Amino acid sequence: xxxxxxxxxxxxxxxxxxxxxxxxxxxxxxxxxxxxxxxxxxxxxxxxxxxxxxxxxxxxxxxxxxxxxxxxxxxxxxxxxxxxxxxxxxxxxxxxxxxxxxxxxxxxxxxxxxxxxxxxxxxxxxxxxxxxxxxxxxxxxxxxxxxxxxxxxxxxxxxxxxxxxxxxxxxxxxxxxxxxxxxx
Numbered sequence: 001x002x003x004x005x006x007x008x009x010x011x012x013x014x015x016x017x018x019x020x021x022x023x024x025x026x027x028x029x030x031x032x033x034x035x036x037x038x039x040x041x042x043x044x045x046x047x048x049x050x051x052x053x054x055x056x057x058x059x060x061x062x063x064x065x066x067x068x069x070x071x072x073x074x075x076x077x078x079x080x081x082x083x084x085x086x087x088x089x090x091x092x093x094x095x096x097x098x099x100x101x102x103x104x105x106x107x108x109x110x111x112x113x114x115x116x117x118x119x120x121x122x123x124x125x126x127x128x129x130x131x132x133x134x135x136x137x138x139x140x141x142x143x144x145x146x147x148x149x150x151x152x153x154x155x156x157x158x159x160x161x162x163x164x165x166x167x168x169x170x171x172x173x174x175x176x177x178x179x180x181x182x183x184x
Contacts, residue, residue: 005048006045008045008048009045013036015034015037015041018030018034018037019034019038023101039084039139040105040164043105043107051081080164081160081161082160083099083107083158083160084156085098085101085159086154086155086156087154087155087157092151094139095139095140095142095143096139096142097135097136097159097169098134099129100133100134110134111128111129112165113127113165114126114165114167115129115165115166115167116138116159116167116169117166117167118141118145118149118168119149119168119171120149121144121145121149123141125141145157145169149170151171155171158170162175
């Protein structure tokens with residue numbers, strides 16, 4: 001491993017330690033803040049690994065892969081992009097799915113057209129990412145997905161690109177992207 005990867009791992013471990021400390025104090029805003037920090041650090045780590053691989057390919061004489069081609073190549077798990085979104089009460093009330101953090105990180109672009117298969121219903125629909133609010137246009141389909149998947153405020157949903165412009169939308173496993181709160 002190189003020094004940048006080690007440094008990223010140290011930052012990730014430190015952020016997890018901060019999450020544990022905040023959780024022990026039952027400080028939910030701090031837990032959420034540090035969780036977002038971990039997600040961004042993990043994204044940076046993956047981007048760094050991609051850059052290292054591309055650099056290795058260039059220096060070893062393997063033909064260069066363009067950035068556009070790299071984005072469209074599935075990872076080992078068959079996913080191209082995976083976008084986790086924490087759903088708020090307002091998003092449910094207004095039938096919205098907003099992707100602002102992912103737009104800001106450059107993971108998805110305004111105007112991008114998505115063909116989405118909602119899980120568990122299997123309903124398919126085509127939508128586009130709007131500039132106004134960084135939200136998907138298909139509000140009726142999003143409302144139906146929220147009902148079918150029983151999405152509540154604070155749950156995470158995951159948009160997973162399985163091939164260029166083809167996505168699945170599913171409720172995330174509890175605890176995978178945030179922290180599941182148990183009533184005691």
